Amino acid sequence: MAHPAPRSSTSVSPASSIDDVRSEISYDSEEEEQRLAQQEWDESVQQLQLLLTVVVFPFFGKWLGRKWSHILFERYQTLGIGKRFWGL
Template identity: 40%
Template sequence: MSMSNSASFIEPPTSSSEADEIDSLPSSATSSSADDDEYVSDAEREWRESLQQMELLLTMVMVPYLGKYFGRKCAYWGWAKYMEWQYPVEIVFTSPKTFKLAGAIEAAATL
């Protein structure tokens, strides 16, 4: 290696104005960069763990429950339409709130 190649890695001398700015800063730092990095990594790690827990909750609990609930609702609706089409009957739910509550309880029963 020649001297010109190694000299390019040396920092250029600072001008007097930059030295004045550095001298005006407080001499003691309130926190070190290592503490900041550690704090950021802990916060980031906790955030990723929270996201993972939310993902597990969604995929293991909510999606199967909602799929089962809406699947039953779709099946009841489809069966009612088929019966009205095939036979001259009219399917009427006397209490829609009770029907929805029963569907929710049935969907949750076997989870």
């Protein structure tokens, strides 16, 4: 003969416990999505910084350096290295 299980006075209805679990899961998944999005953003920024420091800045530095050296050499050829070269 089976005895019925004793009921506690603080029983929780199954529907409310399922809702609580769903809200916890959705909260956790939103946090996880936000964390992953932030992580991807940080990686993208790091890749962009790497691109700038390895490719873009050296390219423009080389280009500006050559341009400036040609301008200075032309100025030296026309004015010499006297006071006029320095704009004095």
